[in-house]
Structure formats: C-alpha cells, structure tokens
Amino acid sequence: MIRLENVRKTFRGVRVLDGLSFELALGERIALIGSNGAGKTTLIRCLLGEYVHDGEVRIGGADPRRDRAAVLAGIGFVPQLPPPLRMPAGQLIDFAAGLCGKAPARIDDIARQLGLDVDAIRTRQFVRLSGGMKQKLLIAIALGRDAKLLIMDEPAANLDPEARRIFFDLLAERAQAATMIISSHRLDEVSALVNRVIEMDTGRIVLDDKVAEPGALSSRLDCRIRLKHPDPAIAKALAGWKFAFDAGEAAWSGEIAGADRLRFLGVVSRYTGLVSSLDMTERTH
Amino acid sequence: MKQFWLTARLDIVESLRARWFQIYSLVFGGIVALLFLFGLTESRVLGFIGLSRLLVTYIQLTMAILPIFVLITTVRSVAGDREAGVFEYLLSLPVSLWAWFWGKFAGRYIVIFLPVFGAMLLAVAWAAVQDIEVPWDMFAYYTALIAAMAMCFLGFGMLISSIARSTDVAQGAAFLTWLGFLLFLDLILLGVMIQERISPELAVTIALANPLQAFRTAALSMFDPQLIVLGPSAYVILDIFGADGYKLFAVAYPAALGVASAALGFLIFRRGDLP
Numbered sequence: 001m002i003r004l005e006n007v008r009k010t011f012r013g014v015r016v017l018d019g020l021s022f023e024l025a026l027g028e029r030i031a032l033i034g035s036n037g038a039g040k041t042t043l044i045r046c047l048l049g050e051y052v053h054d055g056e057v058r059i060g061g062a063d064p065r066r067d068r069a070a071v072l073a074g075i076g077f078v079p080q081l082p083p084p085l086r087m088p089a090g091q092l093i094d095f096a097a098g099l100c101g102k103a104p105a106r107i108d109d110i111a112r113q114l115g116l117d118v119d120a121i122r123t124r125q126f127v128r129l130s131g132g133m134k135q136k137l138l139i140a141i142a143l144g145r146d147a148k149l150l151i152m153d154e155p156a157a158n159l160d161p162e163a164r165r166i167f168f169d170l171l172a173e174r175a176q177a178a179t180m181i182i183s184s185h186r187l188d189e190v191s192a193l194v195n196r197v198i199e200m201d202t203g204r205i206v207l208d209d210k211v212a213e214p215g216a217l218s219s220r221l222d223c224r225i226r227l228k229h230p231d232p233a234i235a236k237a238l239a240g241w242k243f244a245f246d247a248g249e250a251a252w253s254g255e256i257a258g259a260d261r262l263r264f265l266g267v268v269s270r271y272t273g274l275v276s277s278l279d280m281t282e283r284t285h
Numbered sequence: 286m287k288q289f290w291l292t293a294r295l296d297i298v299e300s301l302r303a304r305w306f307q308i309y310s311l312v313f314g315g316i317v318a319l320l321f322l323f324g325l326t327e328s329r330v331l332g333f334i335g336l337s338r339l340l341v342t343y344i345q346l347t348m349a350i351l352p353i354f355v356l357i358t359t360v361r362s363v364a365g366d367r368e369a370g371v372f373e374y375l376l377s378l379p380v381s382l383w384a385w386f387w388g389k390f391a392g393r394y395i396v397i398f399l400p401v402f403g404a405m406l407l408a409v410a411w412a413a414v415q416d417i418e419v420p421w422d423m424f425a426y427y428t429a430l431i432a433a434m435a436m437c438f439l440g441f442g443m444l445i446s447s448i449a450r451s452t453d454v455a456q457g458a459a460f461l462t463w464l465g466f467l468l469f470l471d472l473i474l475l476g477v478m479i480q481e482r483i484s485p486e487l488a489v490t491i492a493l494a495n496p497l498q499a500f501r502t503a504a505l506s507m508f509d510p511q512l513i514v515l516g517p518s519a520y521v522i523l524d525i526f527g528a529d530g531y532k533l534f535a536v537a538y539p540a541a542l543g544v545a546s547a548a549l550g551f552l553i554f555r556r557g558d559l560p
Contacts, residue, residue, distance in 0.1 A: 048377045050559040069288070072379035083374040086302040087295065098291045099378045125302065138374075151377075 001026045001179050002047070002149065007055035009042055009203075016042045017053065018203035026148070029171075029180040031190045031211070034200035040183045041080075043200070044151055047181070048077060059149060073100060076142030080153035080183070082126075082134035089129065089137060090122035100145040107144035110170065111137055114163050131158040143170055150174070153183040161241045161264075165257035168193070172218035188266075192259035219258030219282055225268065226251040226277040234271040241267070258282065288380045292388025293395070295375075300396040305358040310400040312354070316346055317404040321411065336412040337420040340405070344427050344504045347401060351431070352438045352497060353463045355397050359442025360455035363389070368452055373560040382559075386551045390443055398435045402428060423507055426532065430500055433540040437496045440543030444550035447557075466497040489521045496539035503535030 002024040009017040017039050024030060032040050045051045049064030049071065057064060064071040085092060093111075097104040108118045116136040121129060129137070135158040142150060150171075156164045171180065171193065184190045187197060191211060199207035223243075227234065227250055235245065235252075241264065243254035256264045261280065268275065300306050320339050366372055376385065405427065412419050441462055449455035469491055492498045506528060526534050 045373065045558075045560060050373065050376055052556070052558060069379045069381045072377060075377070077374070077377040079370065079374050079377075081370055083371040084369050085299070085371060085374075087298045091295070091298050095291055095295050096378055099288060099380050 001028075001060060003056070003058045005056040005058075007043075007046060007053055007057060009039075009046065009051060009053040016203050017046065019055070020203075020205060021055075022198065022205065022208060024179050024181075026179055027176050028196050029175065029194040030182065031187055031194040031197040032181050032183040032200065033185065033187050033190075033197060035185065037202070038200040039203040040200055041153070042203075044077075044153065044181070044183060047149075047151060048072065048075065074146070074148040076145060076147035076150045076152075078135075078138050078142045078150075078152040078155045080157075082131070082138060085126040087126060088123050089118070089126050092126050092137070093118075093122075093141065096141045097144065102145050107140045110143050111140035113170065114140060114159075114166055116140070132160060132163070135159055136163060139167060139170075143174070147174075148178055150178055150180045151183075152180070154185075155182065161256065161260065164260055164263075168257045168259045169218050188262050192262060221256050221258055221261060222253070222281045222283065223256055223264070224251055224253045224277075224279045225275055227274050228276045229274070231271065231274050234268075234274055237267055237271070256280075286384075288384035289388045289391070292380060292385050293392035296389045296392030297396055300362070300393065303362065305362070306396060306400075309354060309358065309397070310403075312350060313347070313401050313404040314407070316343060316350075317408045321408070336408065336417050337423055339408055339412075340420065340423055340427055341504070341507065343405060343408070344430065347431060348434070348497065348500050348504065351397075351401060351434055352466065353460075355435060355438040356442050356445070356459040356463055357456060358397075359393060359439060360446050360449065360459045361452060363443070363446035364449055364452045364455035367446075367450075367560060370560070376559050382555050383551070386443075386554055387547075390439065390547055393443075394435060394439055397439060398432060401431050401435070405431070426507065427504075429536045430503060433536045433543075434496075434500055437539035437543035437546075440546035440550070444546040444553075447550035447554040466495055469495045470498055470501065486521075493522070496542055499535040499539055503532055506532060506535075 004020050004022055007017050007020040008015065020039075020043065032043070034040050042051065046053050046057055047059065047064060049057075049066075049068045052065065059071050060074065062071050064075075087095075093104045093107050097107055111118045114136040116133060121133060121137075126134065126137070135155070139152075139155060142152070156167055159167060174180075180194070182190045182193055187199075191197075195211050197207065197209055197211050198205055225238070225243075230250065238245075238252045238254070241254055241256065243252040245252050268278065317339075320342055380388075405424070409419050409424060442459065445455055445458045445462065449458055492502075502522065522531055525531075
C-alpha cells in the first residue's frame with residue numbers, strides 16, 4: 001500500500017527526514033509518534049505530495065507528487081490545526097466533494113453522525129466555527145470518500161466523548177479497507193486505535209513495533225464509579241462523559257468507548273482520592 | 286477543467302469575504318463617486334469635458350492605485366494562506382497543481398478587475414441617466430487598459446508569492462517591484478539618466494519595457510495623439526508603432542508580461558515545496 005525508500009528532506013541545511021524506509025500494508029493502523037521537530041509533519045507532507053524530497057514515496061504504486069490528483073483522491077487527511085478558511089462551511093463541503101467526485105450529502109451524513117448540525121453551519125464561515133465543529137467537519141470530509149489511506153494528526157483532540165465514540169465507530173467500519181496513520185505527541189493518546197507504532201526522533205525511526213490490539217475499535221465499556229463523598233469537580237467531569245448519578249448509591253455510571261479507556265482513566269486519575277471503587281466491564285456482544 | 290473552476294470559485298468566495306476586497310471596492314467606487322461629486326464632468330481640460338474628462342482622471346488615479354494594491358493584496362493573501370496552513374489542507378485534496386495555481390489566478394483576476402471596471406460602468410450608467418454623452422471608444426479602450434493592468438500586476442504578484450516563503454518577504458518584494466517601476470517612469474529617473482548622457486535609445490527602451498509607463502503613455506495618447514507632452518520619445522514611439530499600434534502594444538505587452546510572470550511563478554511553485 002505505502003512504501004518509503006530512503007526518504008530524505010533538508011531545510012536550510014538541517015536534515016529533517018534522514019533516510020526513512022518502511023512499508024505499510026492495507027489495514028494497518030499506525031501511531032506516528034514523536035516530540036516536536038521529530039519529523040512527523042514533514043513525513044505527512046511528503047506522503048501528501050506537498051514536499052519535494054530525495055528518495056522514493058509510493059502510495060498504491062504511484063508517486064503522490066507526480067500523480068497527485070489520482071493519489072490524493074484515495075487519501076483522507078485531518079490536520080492538527082484547522083486551516084483559517086473564510087469560506088462558508090457549505091462551500092468547503094461542496095469544494096471537497098466536487099474535487100473527490102462524491103456527493104456532498106455523504107459528507108453531511110458523516111458530520112451529522114458526529115453530532116454536527118450541518119444545516120445550521122452551512123452559511124457560517126469555517127474560521128468562525130468552534131474548535132470541535134471544525135474538527136468534526138474536517139473528519140467528515142476525510143471520511144466522506146472512499147479513502148484507502150487516512151492520515152490524521154491528533155484527530156480526536158477537540159472532540160467530546162460522544163463524538164469520539166462515534167468517530168471510533170466510523171474508523172472501525174474502515175479498519176479492514178484502509179490504512180491509517182494517526183500522528184500524536186503521545187502514544188497513550190492513540191494506542192487504543194492502532195496496531196503498530198512508529199516513533200520518530202530527529203528525522204529517524206527509532207521504534208517500529210506491533211501493538212497488542214486492546215480490542216475492537218468499536219468496543220464499549222460499562223463503567224461504574226463509587227465516590228467517598230460528592231464533589232462538584234468530578235461531577236462536572238463525569239457529566240461531560242454523559243455519566244448518570246445514582247444518589248442512592250452515591251455512584252456514577254455510564255458507557256465509554258473501548259478506544260477511550262486510557263483517556264477516561266486519565267480524567268478519573270485527577271480525582272483518585274475521591275474514588276472508593278471503579279469498575280469497567282467490556283460488553284461481550 | 287472542473288478542478289480549475291472549483292478552485293477559481295473558491296478563491297472568489299474567499300476574496301469576497303476578505304477585508305482587502307471591501308476596501309479595494311470602496312476605493313474605486315469612492316473615486317468615481319467623488320469625481321461626480323466634485324463636478325468633474327462639467328470642468329474642461331485640454332478640450333475634454335463631460336464623461337471623457339472623468340474617465341481620463343479615473344484612469345490616471347487607477348494607474349496610481351491599482352498596481353500597488355494588487356501586488357500587496359495578492360502576495361499578502363497567497364503567502365499568508367501558505368503560512369497559516371491553508372495550502373497544507375487544501376492541497377491535500379485531489380486537485381492538480383495546474384488547476385490550483387491557474388484557478389487561483391483566474392479567480393483573483395475576476396475579483397480585482399470587476400470592482401475597477403464596475404466603478405467605470407457605474408459612471409457610464411450615471412452619465413446615461415444624466416444625458417451626458419458617453420465616449421464609447423474611450424470607455425472600451427480604458428476597459429482594455431484596466432484589464433491588461435490587472436493581468437500584469439496580478440502576474441507579478443503570483444510570481445513573488447511563489448518565490449517568497451514568508452508574508453514579510455513577499456510584501457517587501459512586492460513593494461520594491463512597484464517602486465522599481467515607479468522609478469523608471471520617464472519623468473523621474475529617465476529624465477535624470479538622459480541628463481547624465483545615457484543614450485536616448487536606452488532611455489526609450491527602458492520606458493517601453495516598463496508596463497507602468499506603457500499604461501501612462503497609452504492613457505495620454507487618448508487625449509494627446511501626437512504625444513507632445515512626452516517630448517522626443519514620442520517620435521520614437523510613434524515611428525515604431527504608430528498611434529494605433531502603440532495603443533495595441535500598451536494592452537498586449539503588459540498582459541503578456543503578466544501571463545509570462547505568472548507562468549514562471551507556476552513553474553517555481555510546481556517544482557518547490559507547496560506549503
């Protein structure tokens with residue numbers, strides 16, 4: 001699916017990518033991790049055919065620079081920072097759908113699934129939408145076509161738990177039919193989504209390993225947390241995860257996406273002293 | 286072609302919402318309104334009265350404003366979009382570089398030409414309502430001049446945007462380009478150069494090669510067919526081109542220069558890093 005052969009990129013004498021070589025097969029889900037300046041963004045731009053470089057990049061056998069329209073028709077990209085586009089959201093949807101030769105309704109559908117009211121924002125400038133709305137729209141545009149490769153830079157960072165759960169479901173639907181590259185500074189943010197990790201440092205691959213799959217992307221966990229005493233701060237945090245409070249038992253209960261378990265535990269860890277018991281059970285069906 | 290039109294349309298929509306476009310439209314609409322307000326149609330200069338007087342003044346003002354406005358706004362928005370990550374995202378969509386660059390050029394051209402032309406059209410419409418005679422030949426030629434002027438400086442703007450990697454550098458380069466053209470206008474530097482005994486042929490060649498000078502001379506030729514105000518250089522110009530030939534040259538040469546600059550910009554854009 002993707003093959004990189006000795007890819008090198010230099011900016012003003014500084015080597016940013018230093019002889020990268022690897023292959024990715026269809027269905028692989030890769031966490032691309034590394035600190036700032038590791039070369040993640042440069043690598044992504046080379047994959048998108050946006051940077052000229054030494055060495056060879058092939059996606060489905062084609063050069064993303066030379067055959068860009070054909071190659072990019074099969075790539076869905078979600079950037080880390082939404083671009084400051086002044087055009088209305090509806091115009092962006094029409095533009096992307098028009099270029100990909102797909103009906104805008106398909107992007108609308110995915111955006112709605114993610115909880116975005118497309119009709120309400122159609123005439124609003126993209127740049128004026130909230131961070132979460134922008135992210136949902138960019139994800140909908142990336143998933144609204146038959147992408148064989150999904151490149152996502154911190155895609156779930158601005159999403160609420162409910163939207164994240166739906167996002168993971170949407171990824172699960174494409175898990176066998178697409179290769180995914182999910183870029184992040186930290187592995188724990190994306191570990192539940194991937195089956196392989198590539199860590200970069202100063203333009204080199206320092207780790208390339210398989211990840212034990214923690215379960216299906218679409219798995220669900222029933223969760224119950226009992227508190228020593230009520231607390232408004234944890235109540236607010238759990239309400240954000242759509243948890244319900246049982247006053248009789250002084251316990252909160254709700255459902256979280258399997259891929260979100262680490263993130264959820266990270267939130268709960270801030271209130272460890274208040275928790276008297278925590279139970280997480282994966283649904284079997 | 287679908288990618289080309291989609292990109293052109295996108296650039297038009299983006300520009301219409303930009304503040305520079307609102308100011309740009311306001312400036313040219315305002316100029317026409319002020320010229321009417323000050324009763325320019327009733328004054329007489331060099332035998333010109335009515336709408337022709339207004340059009341002559343309008344084209345002179347346009348020549349002063351349009352080049353720097355187009356250069357700065359083009360490089361600011363194109364280089365600014367690149368810096369802000371707009372290119373990174375939009376060029377991740379399946380659009381060919383040809384369609385992207387030339388679609389952007391076409392969209393931007395429409396956006397910068399229409400307000401200037403629209404203001405002139407408004408003047409003509411108002412004149413028709415007021416029963417003022419409309420000099421259609423002058424209107425047609427000035428329209429062609431404005432179209433060529435917009436093409437020329439948009440081409441330079443796209444070339445600078447392709448070369449410069451940051452907004453600051455692009456703005457500086459655009460300003461220097463405009464200043465260079467301004468310095469080589471006949472009445473300023475060329476006069477000094479002739480005084481310092483450079484060959485008149487060289488001075489006239491420089492003047493002819495300067496698109497700003499070409500516009501200026503062509504606009505003058507509408508009310509001074511013998512180009513008396515230009516002095517000896519008029520003999521060279523009229524000898525080489527003739528009056529009509531020069532008018533044609535003043536439209537075709539800057540337009541071709543603009544397209545050639547944009548084409549060079551495209552080659553540089555295509556060969557380098559996109560975002």
